[in-house]
Amino acid sequence: MSAEDLGRLLRGLAPQVLGALLRRYHDFDSCEDALQEAMLAATIQWPVDGVPDNARAWLVTVASRRVIDQIRSERARRDRETSSASRELPDALVAPGPDERVPRDHDDTLTLLFMCCHPALTPASQVALTLRAVGGLTTAEVAGAFLVPEATMGPRISRAKQRIRAAGTALSTPEGPAYVERLGAVLHVLYLIFNEGYTASSGPDLQRTDLATEAVRLTRAIHRSLPDDGEVAGLLALMLLTDARRAARTDAEGGLIPLAEQDRTRWDSDMVQEGARLVTDAMLRSPLGPYQLQAAIASLHVQAPRAADTDWPQIRFLYQVLCRIAPSPMATLNHAIAVAMTDGPDAGLAMLSALAADDRMARHHRLTATRAHLLELAGDTAAAREDYLLASRLTTSLPEQRYLRTRADRLTETDPTS
Numbered sequence: 001m002s003a004e005d006l007g008r009l010l011r012g013l014a015p016q017v018l019g020a021l022l023r024r025y026h027d028f029d030s031c032e033d034a035l036q037e038a039m040l041a042a043t044i045q046w047p048v049d050g051v052p053d054n055a056r057a058w059l060v061t062v063a064s065r066r067v068i069d070q071i072r073s074e075r076a077r078r079d080r081e082t083s084s085a086s087r088e089l090p091d092a093l094v095a096p097g098p099d100e101r102v103p104r105d106h107d108d109t110l111t112l113l114f115m116c117c118h119p120a121l122t123p124a125s126q127v128a129l130t131l132r133a134v135g136g137l138t139t140a141e142v143a144g145a146f147l148v149p150e151a152t153m154g155p156r157i158s159r160a161k162q163r164i165r166a167a168g169t170a171l172s173t174p175e176g177p178a179y180v181e182r183l184g185a186v187l188h189v190l191y192l193i194f195n196e197g198y199t200a201s202s203g204p205d206l207q208r209t210d211l212a213t214e215a216v217r218l219t220r221a222i223h224r225s226l227p228d229d230g231e232v233a234g235l236l237a238l239m240l241l242t243d244a245r246r247a248a249r250t251d252a253e254g255g256l257i258p259l260a261e262q263d264r265t266r267w268d269s270d271m272v273q274e275g276a277r278l279v280t281d282a283m284l285r286s287p288l289g290p291y292q293l294q295a296a297i298a299s300l301h302v303q304a305p306r307a308a309d310t311d312w313p314q315i316r317f318l319y320q321v322l323c324r325i326a327p328s329p330m331a332t333l334n335h336a337i338a339v340a341m342t343d344g345p346d347a348g349l350a351m352l353s354a355l356a357a358d359d360r361m362a363r364h365h366r367l368t369a370t371r372a373h374l375l376e377l378a379g380d381t382a383a384a385r386e387d388y389l390l391a392s393r394l395t396t397s398l399p400e401q402r403y404l405r406t407r408a409d410r411l412t413e414t415d416p417t418s
Contacts, residue, residue, distance in 0.1 A: 019108025230286020240275035
């Protein structure tokens with residue numbers, strides 16, 4: 001097994017093992033430390049001895065021993081040591097014998113996800129803790145996703161764990177109305193994680209495939225448990241229809257290729273078909289929601305044989321509905337693009353002028369980049385060039401910076417007055 005394959009396997013197992021440990025020991029920090037030690041042991045032993053038949057049980061057993069050792073070393077927790085060490089480990093924490101068959105489909109990842117989205121946490125803390133505990137990111141990587149220093153993010157994650165502990169939350173999936181109530185937060189967190197994976201907010205790479213893939217996997221798990229929920233199906237469809245374009249979004253050097261210029265033969269047709277089927281079924285039998293609408297828009301984009309065949313009037317209508325039922329600055333921005341494609345760039349620019357008054361968007365590079373694109377379509381190359389350059393300075397994504405500067409340079413070359 002290559003180092004890359006081993007890393008991928010361990011990242012997938014990590015949240016499952018952490019969930020199993022938390023179910024028994026309840027201490028987030030101790031369980032997380034023990035998990036890291038078990039994963040380190042695996043990276044040393046597995047390449048030599050081979051991957052165990054039940055890798056998850058191996059990790060859980062090794063990590064459990066680390067937790068018990070820690071408990072024994074803390075005099076102040078003597079009572080907890082006695083109660084924990086004297087009990088037999090539950091089946092989920094015992095590595096199977098060579099002839100023992102163990103079910104492989106039990107996965108605590110989803111339960112851990114619901115715990116990370118506990119209502120005692122702020123939305124930002126929910127995302128941060130989920131990225132750390134479920135997504136497997138380091139504190140530094142989570143800090144990078146939030147564009148804050150690691151010294152800021154570390155205490156934020158620690159406070160989130162403390163709030164969960166103070167709330168007396170055991171590792172269990174909520175039931176009934178509580179499940180539905182927390183589901184909205186879970187879907188929002190998965191949506192944010194997928195977005196960060198699909199277009200990384202900073203760093204040298206445009207995409208973080210590991211995050212996008214994990215978000216899809218977790219959303220599939222929720223869809224299996226709630227197959228009739230239209231918004232769960234809509235979110236899964238949106239992810240599939242968007243991620244289907246992954247291979248065509250960058251060139252050989254990792255440079256950004258915009259949607260209109262992508263080689264559509266490189267799109268994943270299976271993901272396109274699955275996503276289109278999911279959103280069509282959801283919209284036919286479920287109340288309309290924002291994830292379904294975004295998935296329907298994505299479906300229209302990917303099912304057009306060429307960029308020129310895109311059904312912009314229908315996309316404009318869907319964005320209009322989205323802005324009405326779930327208003328947001330980003331939805332307005334995308335609506336303005338659709339309006340520009342149907343009514344001309346000046347109409348879109350007028351919408352962007354109003355959006356610039358929103359403090360949440362005034363310094364956002366996507367607003368500036370979109371304005372540059374519409375100014376270019378309108379023939380104002382000098383203003384477009386300035387906005388492309390400004391947008392390149394506002395984004396912290398290196399591929400986006402390079403792309404925006406290239407657009408500005410291209411306008412410089414074609415502008416006879418420059």
